[in-house]
Amino acid sequence: MAQQVQGVIAPGRNEPVRVETIVVPDPGPGEAVVTVQACGVCHTDLHYKQGGINDEFPFLLGHEAAGVVESVGDGVTEVAPGDFVILNWRAVCGNCRACLRGRPQYCFDTHNARQRMTLTDGTELSPALGIGAFAEKTLVAAGQCTKVDPAVAPAVAGLLGCGVMAGIGAAINTGQVGRGDSVAVIGCGGVGDAAVVGARLAGAARIIAVDIDDRKLETAKSMGATHTVNSRSTDPVEAIRELTGGFGADVVIEAVGRPETYRQAFYARDLAGTVVLVGVPTPEMKLELPLLDVFGRGGALKSSWYGDCLPSRDFPMLVDLHQQGRIDLAAFVTETIGLGDVEAAFDRMHQGDVLRSVVVF
Ligand code: APR
Ligand code: ZN
Ligand code: ZN
Numbered sequence: 068m069a070q071q072v073q074g075v076i077a078p079g080r081n082e083p084v085r086v087e088t089i090v091v092p093d094p095g096p097g098e099a100v101v102t103v104q105a106c107g108v109c110h111t112d113l114h115y116k117q118g119g120i121n122d123e124f125p126f127l128l129g130h131e132a133a134g135v136v137e138s139v140g141d142g143v144t145e146v147a148p149g150d151f152v153i154l155n156w157r158a159v160c161g162n163c164r165a166c167l168r169g170r171p172q173y174c175f176d177t178h179n180a181r182q183r184m185t186l187t188d189g190t191e192l193s194p195a196l197g198i199g200a201f202a203e204k205t206l207v208a209a210g211q212c213t214k215v216d217p218a219v220a221p222a223v224a225g226l227l228g229c230g231v232m233a234g235i236g237a238a239i240n241t242g243q244v245g246r247g248d249s250v251a252v253i254g255c256g257g258v259g260d261a262a263v264v265g266a267r268l269a270g271a272a273r274i275i276a277v278d279i280d281d282r283k284l285e286t287a288k289s290m291g292a293t294h295t296v297n298s299r300s301t302d303p304v305e306a307i308r309e310l311t312g313g314f315g316a317d318v319v320i321e322a323v324g325r326p327e328t329y330r331q332a333f334y335a336r337d338l339a340g341t342v343v344l345v346g347v348p349t350p351e352m353k354l355e356l357p358l359l360d361v362f363g364r365g366g367a368l369k370s371s372w373y374g375d376c377l378p379s380r381d382f383p384m385l386v387d388l389h390q391q392g393r394i395d396l397a398a399f400v401t402e403t404i405g406l407g408d409v410e411a412a413f414d415r416m417h418q419g420d421v422l423r424s425v426v427v428f
Contacts, residue, residue, distance in 0.1 A: 069093060070100075071187065074202030075409045075426075077126040080118035083410050084128060089192060090185045091204045094140035098180045099209045101152065104221035105403075106200040107131035108412040108424045109229050110347075115195050116413070119349070123193040127184060128409065129201030129426070130156060130194075133225035136212060143209040151217035153228050153386075155378035156196040158210030172240070172377040180206045196229075201409060201426055213378040215386040222403055222425040223389065223396045226257075227382050229373070230423070231399055234261025234322065235385065236374015237345035239269050242318040246270030251307045251316040253277040253298075253332055254323035254346055255287040257399055257422045262320045262345065264394050267291035271318075275310055277303045277331075280419060290398060298331070307335040315340060324348045330356065339365040345374070403427045 074089040094100050106129040115126045136150045146152060158178050160166055165173040179197030184206055186192065192199065199205050215224060226232075234257065238244045242262075250266040252259045255278040266274050267290075275294045276287035284295040296306040308315050315337040321329050324346025332342045333356060361368070374381075389396045401421040404412055412424035 070204060072203035073406060074199065075128050075406060076186075076192070077116040077124065077128055079124050080122075081116070084116055086407050088187050089127060089202060090187060091202070091206050092182045092184070094138055094143075094206060095182050096141040097143060097209055098140040098182065098206060099143060099146060099212055100137045100204055100206050101134045101154065101212060102137045102204050103132050103134040103200045103202060104428055105133055105225045106426045107226050107228075107230070108409060108416060108426065110416070111229070112195055112409075113413050113416065125186070125190065125192055127192040127194045127199030127202060127205075130154070130196040130198035131225050131229040132198065132200035133221040133228070134200075137204065139209060146209055146212045146214060150212070150214050152212035152214055153224050153378070153382050154198050154200055154207060154211050155213050155228055155382070156198060156211065157373055157376065157378055158208050159377070172375050178208045178210060180208050182206060201406060203428055213382045215383045216390060219386050219390060220397070222400050222427055224386060225425065226396060226399050226423060227385055230257045231261040231396060232376050232381065232385070233345055233371065233374040234258040235265035235268070236376040236381065237320050237322070237343045237371040238262045238265030238318070240375040240381075241345070241369050241371035242320060242341055242343040244269040244271050244318050247272045248317040249273040249275070249311045251275040251277060251319045251332075251335055252287070252292070253303065253319065253321050253328050255283040256322065256419075258345055259320070259322035260287055260290045260399070260422060262322055263287050263290045263292050266318075268388070268394055273310065273316075275307055275316065277307070283419070286422070303331050304335045311337065314338070317341070318343065320345060322346045326352050326354045329354055333360075333368070336364070336366065341367045341369060343369050343371050345371040399423050400425050
């Protein structure tokens with residue numbers, strides 16, 4: 068029987084979000100219904116609300132979540148009722164050209180639930196990133212559920228479902244940071260700080276955090292940055308070069324998503340170094356660089372979607388490392404809030420007051 072639960076809806080472009088009753092169908096073949104225990108507030112939820120992703124309102128927001136599988140549909144073997152899972156937006160298909168070449172972390176045909184959740188009047192909802200987890204229960208594809216150690220706090224685990232995974236993955240998967248490397252991270256919000264954590268985990272010898280806000284630099288330091296640069300008052304390219312013997316960092320991670328910070332990343336890296344763009348630009352942004360510098364400086368210019376993560380490989384591993392005390396994911400949870408507080412959390416996010424607000428149920 069379909070169930071009625073409370074969920075956070077973005078009704079129309081720039082309209083305030085609100086809690087409404089939503090209808091969650093029973094899981095069909097290949098689907099699962101998950102009782103959500105925690106869901107972080109991510110920038111992408113705000114972008115959906117602002118109409119920056121697409122116009123398929125109303126949206127059911129929330130996509131950084133963990134919970135317990137309540138029921139599964141026919142043919143589901145990978146998870147069972149009672150399993151503690153993190154929801155992912157990269158449910159790999161196994162059949163696309165990336166999957167067939169053994170690169171499922173790039174899967175180009177990820178899947179979501181086939182059925183739609185609705186409002187009580189039957190209006191179909193568009194779940195954010197195919198998840199929609201600011202809701203007591205949500206319907207997803209079974210492949211979107213990744214089992215992890217149930218001993219971890221749900222508010223912490225859920226963060227791996229998006230922003231924290233994007234940052235850690237930008238360092239360890241996309242940037243391939245190795246022992247002894249020098250790394251610079253430009254933009255130290257939740258994603259940039261996660262890149263700092265990833266760089267430290269990978270054994271980076273020097274981790275230079277760059278931001279325009281001293282509060283952010285303090286936090287980055289507590290996460291493992293060895294040096295900090297306030298780029299409002301100091302030229303970050305010069306500063307990073309000075310801190311790396313005059314050469315630049317082996318890997319520079321751009322976690323803002325703007326042309327000027329990308330240029331800084333490009334020039335702050337050593338010859339043959341790597342730039343990783345994990346910040347998300349907006350459609351009107353353009354980048355201009357001397358092509359001779361692109362050629363002459365060598366190395367790699369990479370973009371990192373979702374930290375190039377493979378959920379089944381990376382989520383359980385990172386939860387285990389957290390449980391062992393080798394990374395501190397709890398430090399990303401600035402506050403826990405209720406389902407009715409998402410609009411206020413967007414304001415706090417906008418003001419730069421939080422790394423993550425997490426809705427707990
Ligand atoms: N130079 C350096 N740092 C900057 C600059 C700049 N010009 N402009 C902004 N910042 C810093 C902010 O001070 C903040 O600390 O970048 C950080 C951005 O952090 P958040 O707003 O918390 O964003 P976050 O969740 O980390 O996401 C970063 O990745 O997923 C994408 O859409 C997201 O593009 C965004 C990026
Ligand atoms: Zn695929
Ligand atoms: Zn997100």
